[in-house]
Amino acid sequence: MSTICKNWTQWLKETRFSSLTEEMKSQTLDWLDSVGTAVVNMAQIQANDTVLDIGCGTGLLGFKAVEALEKLNGQGKVIFSDKFIDCVETCEGFLKENPSKVKCEFLNASCEDLQLPDNTVDKAMLRxxxxxxxxxxxxxxxIYRVVKPGGVFCAFEPIIRSNTRYSELLDPKYIDSYHEFKDAEDKIMSDVTDSLCNFDDFTLKGNLDKAGFSSSSTMIHTIESKYTVTREMVIPWFVSPPSPDRPSMKERFLKFFDEAKVDKYISDIQNYLEGREISLKTNSVLLYAVK
Ligand SMILES: C[S@@+](CC[C@H](N)C(=O)[O-])C[C@H]1O[C@@H](n2cnc3c(N)ncnc32)[C@H](O)[C@@H]1O
Structure with missing residues (x-):
């Protein structure tokens, strides 16, 4: 686990916002809410559906599914599942404090071994x-195994390898060893053993088809955001881990360079970007598939 983030709940509630201003955090929360709504709407939940939220985290999708079922007034249920127990317990705790008439179950299981019988759920979703x-x-x-025939899987995933890279934001004239860091960043982003960047919409579509899903489709979603960089923003870009158990960008660069060189790079970036408006492209994909 990372030294600055002890578990997924902490990452979801705090760490992921660490480089953001209050205004950016609020925009991000609105965006996450709209993404959750988009995934749940895609699932077209029916009154008696069994809905599975895989990797539920703090329940972004699962609680929206509960709301959808509450309105439909049927016998449907939501299964909150996650590999990490702190997430399952967080969702369970929230529902204890905010009870719902919709039946909810909690499952501590990884996506690779969902611990459910074959053909159990009408809708499986994840983000x-x-x-x-x-x-x-x-x-x-x-996922295919646990979805009922005719059931739906829908998801939203970031496509990190095609996002704007640090090197694209910089002017080589002002950054020591710019080309070495650019090469290292390109290597990091094309590492096939790294779950964060070893896929895109095309490979995911291949995975869905290979699993046996029919009518699978993918829709790319690109956001261009512009903002002015402050000095304080830059360090968290490099030291915040992308998840509790994965190295930060600084730790990744330390595989290529010594710490003094990485710190100099980060400080050059602070000096160059401070006060500048940057434009970042962030890519994601919406997946929809029927068994
Ligand atoms: C970025 S969070 C997303 C949480 C939630 N789906 C949301 O939209 O806010 C990633 C989630 O995936 C869970 N996770 C990571 N690896 C997993 C795996 N192999 N199987 C199931 N869940 C996993 C983590 O515990 C965490 O809750």
């Missing part, structure tokens, strides 16, 4: 979970 699994095919095969 930003496959990005944390190195080998996506067994995970998607497992």
């Amino acid at each position: 930003s979970v496959l990005v944390h699994i190195v080998d996506k095919q067994p995970a998607i095969n497992e």
Whole structure:
């Protein structure tokens, strides 16, 4: 686990916002809410559906599914599942404090071994979970196994390898060893053993088809955000881990360079970007598949 983030609940509630201003945090929360709504709407939940939220985290999708079922007034239920117990317990705790008439179950299981019988759920959904699994095919095969014939799988995943890179924001004239760091960043982003960047919409579509899903489709979603960089923002970009158990960008660069060189690079970036408006492209994909 990272030294600055002890578990997924902490990452979801605090760490992921550490480089953001209050205004950016609020925009991010609105965006996450709209993404959750988009995934749950895609699932077209029916009154008696069994809905599975895989890698539920703090319940972004699962609680929206509960709301959808509350309105439909049927016998449907939601299963909150996550590999990490702190997430399952967080969702369970929230529902104890905010009871719902919709039946909810809690499952401490990984996406690669969902611990449910074959053909159990009408709707399986996830957001930003496959990005944390190195080998996506067994995970998607497992999702296929638990979805009922005619059931739906829908998801939203970031496509990190095609996002704007640090090197694209910089002017080589002002950054020591710019080309060495650019090469290192390109290597990091094309590492096939790294779950965060070893896939895109095309490979995910291949995984869905190979698992046996029919009518699978992918829709790319690109956001261009512009903002002015402050000095304080830059350090968290490099030291915040992308998940509790994965190295930060600084730790990744330390595989290529010594610490003094990495710190100099980060400080050059602070000096160059402070007060400048940057434009960042962030890519994600919406997946929809029927068994
Ligand atoms: C970025 S969070 C997303 C949480 C939630 N789906 C959301 O949209 O806010 C990633 C989640 O995936 C879970 N996770 C990571 N690896 C997993 C795996 N192999 N199987 C199931 N869940 C996993 C983590 O515990 C965490 O809750």
